Amino acid sequence: MLSDLEIAQRAKILNIKEIAKKVNLTEDDLELYGNYKAKIHLDKLNIDKEDAKLILVTAINPTPAGEGKSTTTIGLADAMNKLNKNTIVALREPSFGPVMGVKGGAAGGGYAQVIPMEDINLHFTGDLHAITTANNAIAAVLDNHIQQGNELGIDPTRIILHRCLDMNDRALRNVVVGLGGSTNGVPREDHFDITVASEVMAILCLANSLEDFKERIGRMVVAYTYDKKPVTVNDLKVTGAITLIMKDALMPNLVQTLEHTPALIHGGPFANIAHGCNSVIATKTALKMADYVITEAGFGADLGAEKFLDIKCRMADLHPSCVVIVATIRALKSHGGVEKKDLATENVEAMLAGISNLEKHIENIGKYNLPYVVAINRFHTDTEKEIEALENWAKENNHPVSLSEVFTKGGDGGIELAKNVIKEIELHDGKDAFKPIYDTNLTIKQKITTICKEIYGADGVEFTTTAKNQMAALKRNGWDNLPICIAKTQYSLSDNPKLIARPSGFTVTIRELKPSIGAGFIVALSGDIMTMPGLPKEPAANNMDVIDGKTVGLF
Numbered sequence: 001m002l003s004d005l006e007i008a009q010r011a012k013i014l015n016i017k018e019i020a021k022k023v024n025l026t027e028d029d030l031e032l033y034g035n036y037k038a039k040i041h042l043d044k045l046n047i048d049k050e051d052a053k054l055i056l057v058t059a060i061n062p063t064p065a066g067e068g069k070s071t072t073t074i075g076l077a078d079a080m081n082k083l084n085k086n087t088i089v090a091l092r093e094p095s096f097g098p099v100m101g102v103k104g105g106a107a108g109g110g111y112a113q114v115i116p117m118e119d120i121n122l123h124f125t126g127d128l129h130a131i132t133t134a135n136n137a138i139a140a141v142l143d144n145h146i147q148q149g150n151e152l153g154i155d156p157t158r159i160i161l162h163r164c165l166d167m168n169d170r171a172l173r174n175v176v177v178g179l180g181g182s183t184n185g186v187p188r189e190d191h192f193d194i195t196v197a198s199e200v201m202a203i204l205c206l207a208n209s210l211e212d213f214k215e216r217i218g219r220m221v222v223a224y225t226y227d228k229k230p231v232t233v234n235d236l237k238v239t240g241a242i243t244l245i246m247k248d249a250l251m252p253n254l255v256q257t258l259e260h261t262p263a264l265i266h267g268g269p270f271a272n273i274a275h276g277c278n279s280v281i282a283t284k285t286a287l288k289m290a291d292y293v294i295t296e297a298g299f300g301a302d303l304g305a306e307k308f309l310d311i312k313c314r315m316a317d318l319h320p321s322c323v324v325i326v327a328t329i330r331a332l333k334s335h336g337g338v339e340k341k342d343l344a345t346e347n348v349e350a351m352l353a354g355i356s357n358l359e360k361h362i363e364n365i366g367k368y369n370l371p372y373v374v375a376i377n378r379f380h381t382d383t384e385k386e387i388e389a390l391e392n393w394a395k396e397n398n399h400p401v402s403l404s405e406v407f408t409k410g411g412d413g414g415i416e417l418a419k420n421v422i423k424e425i426e427l428h429d430g431k432d433a434f435k436p437i438y439d440t441n442l443t444i445k446q447k448i449t450t451i452c453k454e455i456y457g458a459d460g461v462e463f464t465t466t467a468k469n470q471m472a473a474l475k476r477n478g479w480d481n482l483p484i485c486i487a488k489t490q491y492s493l494s495d496n497p498k499l500i501a502r503p504s505g506f507t508v509t510i511r512e513l514k515p516s517i518g519a520g521f522i523v524a525l526s527g528d529i530m531t532m533p534g535l536p537k538e539p540a541a542n543n544m545d546v547i548d549g550k551t552v553g554l555f
Contacts, residue, residue, distance in 0.1 A: 053291065057073040205269055216520070
């Protein structure tokens with residue numbers, strides 16, 4: 001089979017104006033970025049039309065075997081359109097660091113991709129560069145304020161804003177700035193986060209409008225004074241400047257799938273260290289332009305789906321109609337204890353053991369009172385016995401399940417899945433009982449404990465002394481009624497990546513709490529999760545090149 005890049009390069013791509021016509025947009029509604037990419041002006045949010053049905057695609061905990069969540073999301077959208085259902089797909093933007101590293105991009109794969117794939121996975125329309133610039137502009141102004149007399153009384157040891165870079169660069173996790181004498185700033189420790197973990201990214205993705213973004217960025221807390229009072233972007237008097245930097249980045253990006261389904265790709269916070277959802281602006285724009293909108297949330301349902309449902313849906317008043325939970329037989333065998341090198345060998349027993357991970361995610365979606373369909377992303381190594389055993393398990397437990405072959409067949413390979421999703425939506429239409437898993441009026445400790453026990457399956461939660469002190473400070477500042485965004489490993493339901501399948505008898509440790517007041521949530525860091533990833537021994541970048549003007553080695 002051709003590589004993802006070769007498939008994308010051989011595809012017929014339509015002028016973006018033709019894609020825009022499919023969703024009743026004119027050239028005046030667009031800010032064109034060449035022939036195949038465009039931004040949509042923000043007034044398209046106000047179209048007088050009933051919202052589309054919103055479908056969330058999530059997955060089991062990721063494994064080295066791969067799950068294909070983005071591929072399934074894109075293929076399902078193509079399949080829905082083949083069934084004459086007016087459908088748009090809404091995705092996150094890839095981060096440059098993982099593209100250069102090992103995880104890859106977020107443009108799908110095989111015959112279920114969004115294009116132009118090269119552009120999307122590299123610089124795209126510059127949104128992540130704008131976020132990086134905005135974040136670092138705040139940092140520069142903050143350090144300059146301290147240097148120029150420190151009128152606000154900022155304590156250099158209590159600066160919580162980190163500089164950022166859209167690259168996996170472990171050497172920048174802990175640095176010292178301001179060295180070289182009094183004219184070069186005040187020496188202090190600093191840290192870099194990857195751009196997708198920054199609060200500016202979270203604010204972009206949760207803002208409803210330019211005005212809402214401006215209000216949120218203004219109340220973003222960047223430091224504390226010597227008497228422990230919060231310092232905001234408004235206090236630094238650069239709210240307007242940061243909004244100006246971000247005004248174009250707030251417009252959602254319009255591209256297309258290989259089968260010319262309109263796709264909105266906008267915003268891209270990680271789900272293990274951030275809230276893992278594309279922008280509210282893009283989702284709400286899509287809801288006004290189609291009858292069905294298919295979106296995804298990062299990593300497994302314990303991270304991406306929980307944050308989509310408890311943070312994004314709560315803030316944006318969104319009501320999903322159905323959830324698709326993606327799994328592969330290979331990944332289930334991995335959760336059953338099979339090594340990566342042995343995953344191609346038939347092993348029904350291991351697959352059935354690994355199903356416990358899938359079962360927990362199904363249970364969790366049920367706690368939100370939402371219908372679901374299990375999508376089995378089929379690999380060529382899957383055997384008939386494994387498929388039969390999985391289908392029998394689903395039938396015995398009354399789980400709607402569909403084999404998906406969108407990777408090799410595009411939309412045609414997702415017809416059964418699409419029909420099952422439509423069926424579940426129609427069965428539950430008018431029975432909207434969706435509700436978040438916790439009430440924000442609970443204490444911070446109660447909210448974190450609810451997520452850890454109900455969603456992860458933990459026996460309990462331990463808080464470090466640092467976290468307890470921070471919890472008290474958050475309450476003193478009146479921030480204790482916000483939703484919780486837990487930063488946790490994606491590889492396990494627990495905070496220990498080695499505990500696969502469905503672990504039990506474990507305790508989650510919360511080591512630190514950080515206020516993201518502009519975004520509107522509290523970040524709780526667990527385990528050894530880091531906000532600046534590192535590159536692997538053999539980065540994907542080693543295989544990338546341009547030969548005779550043509551991109552090679554990009555997946």
